[in-house]
Amino acid sequence: MSKALRQSLSSVAGVVLGKEEQVRLAVACLLARGHLLIEDLPGVGKTTLAQTLARVFSLQYGRVQFTSDMLPADILGVSVYDPDNREFHLKEGPIFTQLLLADEINRTTPKTQSALLEAMEERQVTLDGVTRPLPDPFFVVATQNPVTQTGTFPLPESQLDRFLMRISLGYPAPEMERELLAGGDRREAAEQLEGVLQPQDLVKLSRAVEKVHVSADLVDYVQRILEYSRACGEFVSGLSPRAGLGLLRAARAWAVLDGRDYVIPEDVQAVLGPVCEHRLQPVAGGSALGAGQQLLEAVPVVRGS
Amino acid sequence: MARVYQVPRHAMLWMMLAVILAGLPHVITGPAWLGGLLVGAVLWRWLIHRGRLRMPRRAVRLALLGAMVGGIFYHFGTLFGPTAGVSLLVGAFALKLLELFRLRDAYVVIVLGYFVLATTFLHQRGALAALYVLVVLAVVTAALIGINQPESGGRARDHIKLAGVMLLQSLPLTVLLFLIMPRIAPLWSMEADESRARTGMSDSMAPGEVSDLSQSDELAFRVTFEDEAPPRAQRYWRGMTYTRFDGRRWRQGGLGESWRTRDLFFPGRGSPPQWWEQWRDQRARPTYTYQVVMEPSRRRWLYALAVPFSETEDVGVARDFRLLREKEIDSTFAYRVTSYPEMPRDYRLTERQRQRNLQLPAGFNPRTRARAEQWRSDAATDQAYIQRILDWLGREQFYYTLQPPELGRNTVDEFLFDTRRGFCEHYASALTFMLRAVDIPARVVAGYHGGEANPLGDHLRVRQRDAHAWVEAWLPGQGWVRFDPTAAVAPSRIEYGLDRALEEQGSQGAGGVLDNLDQLPLILQMGYLSDYVEFAWYKWVLGYDQGARLELLTDWLGKVNPVRVGLALTAGLVIIVLPLAAWILLQRRAPGLSVWQREYWRMLDLLRGEGMRVHPGVAPRDLVERVARRNPSAAEALQTWSRDYERLVYGPHPGDRAAQQRLRRERRVVRRALRRR
Numbered sequence: 001m002s003k004a005l006r007q008s009l010s011s012v013a014g015v016v017l018g019k020e021e022q023v024r025l026a027v028a029c030l031l032a033r034g035h036l037l038i039e040d041l042p043g044v045g046k047t048t049l050a051q052t053l054a055r056v057f058s059l060q061y062g063r064v065q066f067t068s069d070m071l072p073a074d075i076l077g078v079s080v081y082d083p084d085n086r087e088f089h090l091k092e093g094p095i096f097t098q099l100l101l102a103d104e105i106n107r108t109t110p111k112t113q114s115a116l117l118e119a120m121e122e123r124q125v126t127l128d129g130v131t132r133p134l135p136d137p138f139f140v141v142a143t144q145n146p147v148t149q150t151g152t153f154p155l156p157e158s159q160l161d162r163f164l165m166r167i168s169l170g171y172p173a174p175e176m177e178r179e180l181l182a183g184g185d186r187r188e189a190a191e192q193l194e195g196v197l198q199p200q201d202l203v204k205l206s207r208a209v210e211k212v213h214v215s216a217d218l219v220d221y222v223q224r225i226l227e228y229s230r231a232c233g234e235f236v237s238g239l240s241p242r243a244g245l246g247l248l249r250a251a252r253a254w255a256v257l258d259g260r261d262y263v264i265p266e267d268v269q270a271v272l273g274p275v276c277e278h279r280l281q282p283v284a285g286g287s288a289l290g291a292g293q294q295l296l297e298a299v300p301v302v303r304g305s
Numbered sequence: 306m307a308r309v310y311q312v313p314r315h316a317m318l319w320m321m322l323a324v325i326l327a328g329l330p331h332v333i334t335g336p337a338w339l340g341g342l343l344v345g346a347v348l349w350r351w352l353i354h355r356g357r358l359r360m361p362r363r364a365v366r367l368a369l370l371g372a373m374v375g376g377i378f379y380h381f382g383t384l385f386g387p388t389a390g391v392s393l394l395v396g397a398f399a400l401k402l403l404e405l406f407r408l409r410d411a412y413v414v415i416v417l418g419y420f421v422l423a424t425t426f427l428h429q430r431g432a433l434a435a436l437y438v439l440v441v442l443a444v445v446t447a448a449l450i451g452i453n454q455p456e457s458g459g460r461a462r463d464h465i466k467l468a469g470v471m472l473l474q475s476l477p478l479t480v481l482l483f484l485i486m487p488r489i490a491p492l493w494s495m496e497a498d499e500s501r502a503r504t505g506m507s508d509s510m511a512p513g514e515v516s517d518l519s520q521s522d523e524l525a526f527r528v529t530f531e532d533e534a535p536p537r538a539q540r541y542w543r544g545m546t547y548t549r550f551d552g553r554r555w556r557q558g559g560l561g562e563s564w565r566t567r568d569l570f571f572p573g574r575g576s577p578p579q580w581w582e583q584w585r586d587q588r589a590r591p592t593y594t595y596q597v598v599m600e601p602s603r604r605r606w607l608y609a610l611a612v613p614f615s616e617t618e619d620v621g622v623a624r625d626f627r628l629l630r631e632k633e634i635d636s637t638f639a640y641r642v643t644s645y646p647e648m649p650r651d652y653r654l655t656e657r658q659r660q661r662n663l664q665l666p667a668g669f670n671p672r673t674r675a676r677a678e679q680w681r682s683d684a685a686t687d688q689a690y691i692q693r694i695l696d697w698l699g700r701e702q703f704y705y706t707l708q709p710p711e712l713g714r715n716t717v718d719e720f721l722f723d724t725r726r727g728f729c730e731h732y733a734s735a736l737t738f739m740l741r742a743v744d745i746p747a748r749v750v751a752g753y754h755g756g757e758a759n760p761l762g763d764h765l766r767v768r769q770r771d772a773h774a775w776v777e778a779w780l781p782g783q784g785w786v787r788f789d790p791t792a793a794v795a796p797s798r799i800e801y802g803l804d805r806a807l808e809e810q811g812s813q814g815a816g817g818v819l820d821n822l823d824q825l826p827l828i829l830q831m832g833y834l835s836d837y838v839e840f841a842w843y844k845w846v847l848g849y850d851q852g853a854r855l856e857l858l859t860d861w862l863g864k865v866n867p868v869r870v871g872l873a874l875t876a877g878l879v880i881i882v883l884p885l886a887a888w889i890l891l892q893r894r895a896p897g898l899s900v901w902q903r904e905y906w907r908m909l910d911l912l913r914g915e916g917m918r919v920h921p922g923v924a925p926r927d928l929v930e931r932v933a934r935r936n937p938s939a940a941e942a943l944q945t946w947s948r949d950y951e952r953l954v955y956g957p958h959p960g961d962r963a964a965q966q967r968l969r970r971e972r973r974v975v976r977r978a979l980r981r982r
Contacts, residue, residue: 213957217901262956265924300921302905303898 005205005257008056008196015052015189016045018176022167024257025274026053026141031253033206034164034246035120035140037105037278044169046143050101051190053141057202058195060135062097066108068151072115079128090127095119098135098199102142106152113159116140120162137202157279164246165271166278205256212252213262220303221265222247225272228299229280235291236281247275265301272296312411315461316451317354320414321347323448324402326441327418328395330425330434335392336380339399342373346399361403369400391424411452418445430636432842443468474885481877485858485870488851505602506544506751506772509556512716515751516707516728519803521769525753526599526608527840528765535593535610537755538799539646541775541787542608542767544752546625548661550741552669553716555734555749558661568624571631572616580624580651584612587648594643598843601636605629608752608767610644611787617641618852625748626650626785639848650784654746662746662779665738670717673735674742681743687780694739695793698732701725705795705806729798732790733774746779750787755802761837770803900965901954908946908972915979925950932979939978946971 005027012023026049029036038046047063054061064075077093094100095116105113119125120140124133142163145152160166172180180186197205222244230238239247248263250271255263273292280291289297312320325347332340352358361369373396374384381389398417405411422445425438446468451461505525506518526542534540547555570581577585593610607620607628615622617640619631630638654662684690704726712719717738720731727735733749740747754773756765775789792799798806855865862869898906908928912919917931925947933940949968953960960968 213955215955215957215959217899217954262952264926264951264955266926269922269924295922297920297922301924302902304902304906304921 002205004197004201009257011056011193011196012049012052015186015193016049016169017180017183018172019045019049019169022169023049024254025165025167025271028250028253028257028271029165029274030057030137030139030202031206031209031256032164032246032249033137033139034250035142035162037160037163037166038141038143038169039146039166039278040143040168040170042145044171045186046169047101047103048186048190049169050099050141050143051187052193054099054101055190055193055195057099057197057199059137059139059199059202060098061101062094062099063101063103064094065103066105066112068107068109068153070108070112072112075112075115076119076125076127088128090130090132095125096132096134098137099139099141102140104145105142106144106155108153110153110156113153113155117159117162120159137199137206160278161240161242163278164250165274167274206253209249209253209256212255212260214248214252215262217302218263218265218268219248221299221301222251222268224303225268225295225299229276229291229295232294232298234282234294236283239276239279243276243279247271250275269296312405312408312452313454314354316411316448316454316464317351318461319444319448319451319464320405320411321350321402323418323441323445324399324414326444327421327425328399330429330437331391331395331421334388334428335395336376338376339392339395342396343399346402350402350405360406366400366404369403370397373397373400387424387427391421391427394424395421408452411448415445415449415452418448430847432838432846435842435846439472443472446471477881478878481874481881483849484854485874485877487870488854505604505769506606508545508604509554510547510730510734510749510751510774511554512712512720512727512731512734513709515730515772515774516709518772519707519728519770523769524600524836525602525767525769525771526597527762527836528598528756528767529596529763530765531594531596533593534595534758534765535646537801539610540755540765541610541750541773541789542753542756543611543613543626543750544606544608545750546627546777547749547751548664550665550734550738552666552714555737558664564623569621569629570623571619571621572614573618581622584648585614588614588645589648590645591647592643592645594641596639596641598637598639598840598848599634601638602634605631605633607634607640609642610646612645612648612650613642614645615640615642624651637843637847639843651779652782652784654779659746659779662748663741663744665741670715670738672715672718673721673738676721677739677742687745687778690743691736691740691745691778691788694736695788695790698736698790699793703727703732703794705791705798707807729791730774732794733776736776736788736790740776740778748777750775750777754799757802759833759836759840761833762840764840766836901950901960904965904968904972905950905954908975911972911976911979936979938981939975942971942975942978946975 009023009027012027013020016023026036026038030053038049040046051061053059073093075093075095077091077096079088080091081087082089102116105116119134119138123136123138124131126132140163144155171177183189225247226239226241226244229235247268251263251267254267254270255261258267260267272295273290276295277291282291325343328339328343332343349358349361353360374393377389377393377396378384381392383389384393394417398414398421401410401414401417405414419442422438422441425434443465447461447464450464450467454464507514528534545557548558549556567578568580570578597608599607607615607630609615609628611626613622613626613628615628620640621629621631623629628640628642630640680693681690684693702725705728706726707728709720709727709731710724712724716731717735720727721735730749730751737747737749751772751774753767753771754775755771756767758764759766773791775787775791777785777787779785789799795806858865858870858873862873905925909919909921909923912928912932917935919928919931923931929940929944929947932943946968949964949971953964953968
């Protein structure tokens with residue numbers, strides 16, 4: 001692993017205290033060119049994590065706070081009539097940025113949520129029949145409050161599927177929390193953070209990720225995971241082929257973070273929960289284990305009798 | 306009443322089909338209303354199945370059962386015996402559908418179905434019947450498969466497919482058991498169709514009876530010659546000899562106890578009588594060796610060319626060159642015969658034989674008697690006398706016809722001088738009478754003549770319509786000589802067969818226009834084919850009895866004893882079952898595991914064997930962590946193994962044989978470390 005990458009990891013971890021695992025997953029998600037969904041209670045550092053990531057990778061950063069009265073134009077932009085030139089100009093919305101923090105995405109209506117769809121998948125925006133590319137790289141880091149809280153609209157499955165990973169932060173460990181309380185404002189710390197990598201470096205790194213070797217045995221393992229999720233009867237519907245591709249991409253990124261040029265089953269297992277859990281809806285009365293843990297324990301790493 | 310049965314709905318189709326199909330053959334032999342009961346019960350059950358009707362109450366079911374049993378008793382006069390018993394079974398089988406509540410009842414129906422199906426063979430044993438039973442077997446099996454499937458997720462189409470596959474898979478074993486298992490004689494004798502009369506030659510003959518028989522197309526027997534078959538004109542299949550005449554009817558004579566001890570000999574039983582030894586010494590070429598497969602005739606007489614020698618078990622020979630079997634022929638019977646047509650027959654006649662073959666009732670046929678005496682005194686020899694009669698029959702306006710007029714008291718007189726229209730029995734009877742009237746010993750011989758060759762099976766087919774009667778006379782110095790008066794009247798009967806003879810005589814056969822249809826090439830070919838199939842079926846399947854089995858086993862095993870038969874059976878089972886089992890196992894495991902995959906499972910097995918709880922989803926590195934908690938030194942060895950494993954299996958450079966061996970060695974190190982603890 002390049003020195004810069006290791007340094008950027010520790011920089012982020014220095015701001016978001018006690019969350020090495022989640023930080024690593026978030027970086028892997030970016031390396032895999034995937035969008036990230038952070039689900040947790042308000043005030044555990046979701047926004048800080050997103051902001052820190054943007055700083056470390058020197059990404060242009062835009063933030064949209066989603067509310068229930070928001071319209072798609074508030075995100076994508078709007079055509080404005082220019083009386084001087086007698087023509088319409090596009091006034092670009094906040095989405096035209098490298099890293100978009102979509103805060104509390106489930107507070108807005110499905111209509112506005114779906115405005116993000118094309119942007120996330122195609123990395124382009126179509127307004128008034130004109131298609132405009134988004135900057136490269138382009139990431140969406142969305143945060144959402146637990147669906148059980150009041151005033152939330154659950155994200156549709158189609159949109160959930162477009163996030164490569166969903167992670168949750170959780171409360172920090174006691175000593176970390178003490179350290180956090182003793183230290184200054186985290187947001188300030190994030191803002192003061194120097195950029196370690198340039199956006200071009202990120203693009204280069206994600207190209208390297210795509211070259212990581214995946215053996216036939218590993219593809220077989222991933223395929224059996226998909227098959228099991230469809231056949232086991234624990235989930236309403238199984239994993240899609242897109243989920244499988246995402247799983248492989250995330251596992252490759254994880255291998256890069258581990259300094260390897262080939263993927264091993266542990267890489268798959270490390271990203272399995274974050275990649276799969278938001279795509280699988282357990283059937284009523286199913287297992288108490290998380291979806292990721294279930295798949296991990298039930299599917300043999302190596303094909304056998 | 307609540308619907309409590311738990312028979313899956315998708316099994317119903319096959320259940321009902323199985324009941325109808327298994328019962329169908331018995332409708333032919335049993336009372337006709339059995340068919341109505343069968344269809345009615347199935348229809349009723351179907352309506353219940355569709356929710357249109359309710360299950361009948363107990364009282365209704367009891368009433369139906371009573372009516373059915375009563376009907377069977379009324380029809381047969383008994384409830385016992387195979388035919389009545391089977392009909393009773395089929396009736397109960399049909400009614401069982403109406404009390405099909407639980408799975409248990411469905412099992413009863415299916416087991417009954419198999420049994421009813423097996424009883425089909427009581428009446429029908431042909432190739433077609435066997436094919437039918439095989440098809441129905443698949444249907445019954447499909448029903449059995451169906452009721453063993455859960456209510457949801459079973460499809461009727463899959464049941465029959467699986468049943469077919471199962472039947473096909475069982476076929477090799479069936480053949481093996483058929484070939485090797487000993488044939489056990491039935492524990493009780495089953496007179497399957499005691500009531501059914503058989504067409505065929507009888508123990509006596511009156512004018513008009515053989516011509517009646519000639520209207521039947523039914524098969525009498527089939528013959529396969531080992532070498533050349535004799536020409537058609539020479540194919541006189543002797544069956545019975547009639548010596549006693551009462552003026553109208555010819556009967557077989559003297560079948561009493563003295564005949565049984567003196568004039569009958571079963572080769573291989575006791576010492577041969579003098580006459581038979583004499584025959585044996587006089588045997589002369591040419592010979593014809595052939596196998597006869599005879600349809601059930603319910604009589605003991607067998608048909609053969611003169612002079613027959615047979616070594617088939619239970620086949621005896623009588624002094625008048627008849628072959629007969631100890632028991633009545635109540636199912637298809639095969640026997641081998643070697644015939645010596647040219648050998649001399651009985652130069653000397655005993656006084657008793659002479660008397661028997663000269664017997665005539667007094668006071669019958671005076672005109673014929675007078676004519677005979679006059680002609681004999683005109684003729685120089687017996688031979689010349691007989692020739693004169695035959696010439697006369699050919700010259701005068703005698704007709705060969707299937708519709709002879711009725712005759713009164715003096716049958717021979719009326720025939721020879723008044724009607725002059727007759728079938729072979731009239732001519733044979735008249736000639737015998739004329740010979741006996743002048744003290745020439747003579748007898749009527751009844752049997753078949755000719756037979757149609759089937760080019761497909763290379764065998765002769767002799768039918769009832771080939772029935773024939775002719776005369777044998779004893780001449781001094783020559784013994785018994787055959788004379789066929791029919792040949793004098795209608796030579797084409799002998800040369801070409803009945804149809805041609807009747808055509809030439811200007812009278813149509815029994816079937817009229819339809820007769821000519823038989824001659825269409827396509828129908829002719831189909832007739833040959835069905836005849837051939839049936840013949841082959843008998844030859845290869847039904848005819849495979851204990852004797853044939855021993856012969857085959859002797860060919861294979863040398864000596865036949867229980868140990869060898871057991872070994873052969875076991876070897877056959879292994880040869881059949883092993884490839885099947887291997888094939889099924891391979892199907893399960895496909896595609897096969899690679900060396901690396903097996904290596905991983907061996908390691909998991911090793912750790913599990915050491916008492917570690919490892920779920921199948923564990924990755925190589927996790928293994929190390931788990932072991933480290935219990936046994937650090939083993940964990941170190943395991944670390945080496947798992948690092949190498951990862952690199953070889955998942956890395957960009959796949960491992961070679963040397964790497965495999967290294968990995969195996971590392972696993973052994975882990976094992977030693979684990980055991981050392």
